[in-house]
Amino acid sequence: MSLRVAVIGAGPAGIYASDLLIRNEEHDIYVDLFEQMPAPFGLIRYGVAPDHPRIKGIVKSLHNVLDKPRLRLLGNITVGEDITIDELQDYYDAIVISTGAVRDRPLTIPGGEHSIGAGEFVGFYDGNPRFERDWDLSARQVAVIGVGNVGLDIARILAKTGDELLVTEIPDNVYSSLSKNQAEEVHMFGRRGPAQAKFTPKELKELDLSDTINVVVSPEDIDYDEQSTAARRSDKSLDLNCQVLEQYAIREPKDAPHTLHIHFFEEPVEVLVDGESIVGLRTERQEYDGTGAVVGTGEFTDWPVQAVYHAIGYRSEPVEGVPFDHERNVIPSDRGKVDAGLYVTGWIKRGPVGLIGNTKSDAKETTDLLIDDALAGKLSPRKYDDPSAIVDLLESREIPYTTWEGWYRLDDAERRAGEGCEILGRERKKIVEWEEMVEHARGVPVVS
Template sequence: MSATPLVRSSAVLRVAVVGSGPSGCYTAQSLVQQDPDVLVDVLDRLPCPYGLVRYGVAPDHEKIKSLQTSLRTILEHERVRFLGGVGIGPGGVPAERLRELYHAVVYCVGAATDRHLGIPGEELPGSWSATEFVSWYSAHPDSAADGFVAGARSAVVIGVGNVAVDVTRMLARGVTELSPTDIPHPALTALAASRVTEVHMVGRRGPSQARFTTKELRELGSLPDTEVAVHAEELARDPAYLDPSALPAPQRRNVEVLRGWAAAESRPSAHRISLRFFLRPVELLANGGRVGAVRFERTVPDGRGGVRGTGEFEEIEAQLVLRSVGYLGVPLEGLPFDPATGTVPHLGGRVLREGTVAPGEYVAGWIKRGPTGVIGTNRPCAKETATSLLEDASTLVHKDLPGDPLEALRAAGVEPVGWSGWCAIEAAEAELGASLGRGVVKLPDWQSLMNAARGR
């Protein structure tokens, strides 16, 4: 609360923030810190707040998930109001109507889909995006997928970022470690029965270019009864691995961890995680009507920071394939969109329409800058947008509004889930966990969430 408040002598500014993840919460926080009178409604399509902190952080990462406590403080601010279960766009409140109800709208909707590999066999049964897998074990109510690990003995995770590390770790976790978390009970039961004993995490470039953080990487080596294996000859193809002195500190630490695993002796374990590099997926191969293996082409550094194919191929057996090659933003109704970057064109967070600032429309988070950075990256991003908005406030407040937006939404047949409804969901999840002999356990579907929110 160290920001210097902006003092205005004009009417109360009403702002809608669409999205209650970190970027939305930090935007609301920055607005109320800088303006002593602004009123902020944080709207979310889901009845639950916190975005990817609730539905993207792995259940065994309890320290990161504890960030919900600070986000909660923001949403409980006296001038911030949470309105869950309010979709914007097709099937929900039209974006044009939302702009009529508020002086300004800030879109903080993240990147809603994932990138594809674009290779033959990608749509075979047993081939999924890591996003689908994460949604399943995070109890996202839109997750209709199931049966990820059924019948699988070997899994391939394509990608070497933190999400790839997360799903790899979750496949190797035992029920003893997962039971105390908030993982939904169906996912816990399925993972407890899993016969996956080998997980291959594969990147097309070298170890010095991997995007995982050292903390995440080291966690793989601390899993009970799990061996982490690397191929020394693959690591050696990376010149920066052989001489990491010029690497930035984060990449240099990654290389040091990998060096330690390369020097370690193999040991019998219930699970084996194999980290592979310089392999580019070219095809998913079928076996019995579903994925049975992944065909890779060996790559080598091209001397320009990329890789080139060698014409040598290798097949890795897998009955489960998870692609983790990045998120992608999707167009929003009524807003301009750059398909090349998956973002909304903007200037300091102000939405640009054909190069001109659109009054009262703003963006923050991944839809503004692309799916980059960590949770903390959203703070300065949100502050920049909030500052731009408040610089425009003296003009924005001249627009006449029809009254309290909540009443207008209710008059249109929309009944948002307020903060008390969210607290009722929390209580129901605590009750469910107690009935299962566990801690808090997430409700995994829309009906149970809405029943809890409505006190049914």
């Protein structure tokens, strides 16, 4: 049986799902991978801090999938605007939605509307063309709410110098802002203890590799209840986290221009403002309640900060023409099946939790359901059999779509831009303007 499947979203979830489909031995499956951005890779390109070189290994594996002949990339297309879900059903036997989550959950405490979502700052320093080009980094004292890897990335970027990051792929506008960074103290806040922090040990330990960052943890914050101790015994990664934090708590301070404080048992309760300016963050001290949870002690502290970032989770956005759960910010499904012929995978399916391993297993669960429906004859056959029919439709609408061949052109342009820098060994410099990305990808001369 021959199947044509549309996968919407060319981040890791969409690429893993595409790979599973085209490698399926029971069906002859071809996949068209639709992407809103002019370039693929999703949060691997636009959601990971630029000083994480090991991400290159993930990009390489995703790149190998996109090189496969049964997979076709169609970028710079917004499904729901340029083409609808109903229209796609005429060209494909099934649709898999993997649009991820890039927007921030709101910080719902008094004054929280004055804080900055992690996704906004990450979008800026990763050169995402949908986000700001310039960033005000004049605050000398900064708060970061949330003790996960995203919060850690933000705190680390704020505590590094622009020159340290110049060897990465950051574009010129990002370097220009980071070079003016005035932050001297960065405070991270978590409402629970060290055993509940969502760091990964490698990221936590790597903080100390920078000569510009002095990491400080208060010995008073190194506390575990019975449940926390049991969790450490059963989870090697969590135990390593706690060991690193304990070492930070007992060592002598390092001489460095930026200090990164990691605070536990402090729940943010209010962003303090004077007019439109942030002047502080109020937290309430927490303690274990004997059940593994924490409760407030009634002891409040006002921390003098001039900027507050919150890294408390991303949220997905609806796709036009598809049901959406606005409470959970996901497309509701049964293990990934919305209806016969319509499926979801990744964060749009389960929410913004889990790592790459979870994304792979999630994609398999979804694609297995799709294959089962195909075997059972539950899929409605497509109206158009010619693979070029969808391209004809896009061209008739004058949509400047990009392709995998176009990615090679854009990739080459970014690498050449990196080679032209004074910093030796710089692999690439990201192109940040949307239209310029499209022009490079489509082979159109770029006017400088």
